[in-house]
Amino acid sequence: MLTENHPASDQGPAACQDLPQCSPLHFIGVFPSDFRRPLRSRFVPTAPTDNSPAREPLRLLAVHAHPDDEASKGAATMAAYAAQGVEVMVATCTGGERGSVLNPAMESNAGAKRDLAGLRRTEMANARRELNVQHRWLGFMDSGLPEGDPLPDLPFGCFALEPLSHAAAPLVRLVRRFRPHVIISYDENGGYPHPDHIMAHKVAVEAFEAAGDPDRYPGTGAAWEPLKLYYDRAFNPERFRALHDALIEAGLSSPYAERIAAWAETDTEGHQPPAPTHPTTTQIQCGDFFEARDRALKSHRTQVDPDGFFFAVNADSQRKVWPWEDYSLIMSRVQTELPETDLFAGIRAGLG
Numbered sequence: 603m604l605t606e607n608h609p610a611s612d613q614g615p616a617a618c619q620d621l622p623q624c625s626p627l628h629f630i631g632v633f634p635s636d637f638r639r640p641l642r643s644r645f646v647p648t649a650p651t652d653n654s655p656a657r658e659p660l661r662l663l664a665v666h667a668h669p670d671d672e673a674s675k676g677a678a679t680m681a682a683y684a685a686q687g688v689e690v691m692v693a694t695c696t697g698g699e700r701g702s703v704l705n706p707a708m709e710s711n712a713g714a715k716r717d718l719a720g721l722r723r724t725e726m727a728n729a730r731r732e733l734n735v736q737h738r739w740l741g742f743m744d745s746g747l748p749e750g751d752p753l754p755d756l757p758f759g760c761f762a763l764e765p766l767s768h769a770a771a772p773l774v775r776l777v778r779r780f781r782p783h784v785i786i787s788y789d790e791n792g793g794y795p796h797p798d799h800i801m802a803h804k805v806a807v808e809a810f811e812a813a814g815d816p817d818r819y820p821g822t823g824a825a826w827e828p829l830k831l832y833y834d835r836a837f838n839p840e841r842f843r844a845l846h847d848a849l850i851e852a853g854l855s856s857p858y859a860e861r862i863a864a865w866a867e868t869d870t871e872g873h874q875p876p877a878p879t880h881p882t883t884t885q886i887q888c889g890d891f892f893e894a895r896d897r898a899l900k901s902h903r904t905q906v907d908p909d910g911f912f913f914a915v916n917a918d919s920q921r922k923v924w925p926w927e928d929y930s931l932i933m934s935r936v937q938t939e940l941p942e943t944d945l946f947a948g949i950r951a952g953l954g
């Protein structure tokens with residue numbers, strides 16, 4: 603069950619309850635300042651109405667920057683919900699055209715040399731099947747990860763340089779067509795500072811906010827208002843620390859030592875370790891789907907080394923220590939109680 607055996611988050615939830623109880627839209631997390639502007643009341647519901655899932659399946663949409671991101675962030679959650687009968691959709695913003703071959707075994711692969719983008723489409727189709735989810739490409743060009751000092755300009759026409767209204771339009775269209783109750787995306791830092799990840803965050807927030815407003819994004823379908831927005835915490839330091847400690851305790855070497863040492867550094871505000879931007883509010887029990895997650899990751903053969911970091915600790919060991927995937931609830935248009943064990947908490951109950 604996804605909703606049982608859940609440990610309370612020891613970071614404690616950001617206080618939904620600090621907000622006025624009558625507020626129909628709950629700001630949970632930390633927002634960029636321009637995201638706190640009040641929503642116009644005409645498209646803020648007080649309870650699920652037209653988008654009531656009472657007579658239809660629950661739907662979950664995950665927004666990702668590149669093919670492979672869906673397999674490394676929230677994959678077991680998606681597989682678990684799909685197995686429950688939830689309709690799960692992955693939206694991939696770019697084709698990953700500017701990625702490199704990161705698996706040594708694929709470096710001499712002729713297909714990867716000739717048509718990396720084409721091969722990544724095949725990889726994505728295989729990963730989608732492993733998770734049993736739906737998938738759509740949003741059609742933008744990979745921006746690449748700029749490197750050097752000074753950093754080079756981003757390439758003309760890439761996703762990260764698109765005006766927001768243009769970049770978000772395909773996702774708004776998909777939201778209005780697929781009609782998700784819950785959207786998952788990255789935080790404002792993108793999880794790591796790849797320009798496509800930061801842009802994926804921006805378009806997800808824009809779509810969450812705008813898709814329910816019939817006056818916005820005309821020509822992209824009938825308005826649909828998603829009810830909850832989460833940021834994934836795939837690289838939650840607590841998880842890596844728990845896995846690291848368990849390995850050391852068992853007398854084994856830890857592949858996470860270097861990463862954990864980096865977190866011991868202070869951040870720019872003097873927090874030691876660096877303060878997380880958003881706390882964990884929601885943990886999804888999905889350990890039974892770690893093997894499906896790993897198969898999805900390995901489907902991205904050009905991007906993932908099967909002997910690499912992601913597979914350094916086997917699924918069974920991970921399941922014993924941290925059988926969850928972690929999320930921050932950022933906005934909710936339904937009442938919910940934190941911490942949560944279900945992305946649809948407050949949606950199921952409100953309609954029961």
Ligand SMILES: [Zn+2]
Nearest residue numbers: 667668671796
């Ligand atoms: Zn990516």
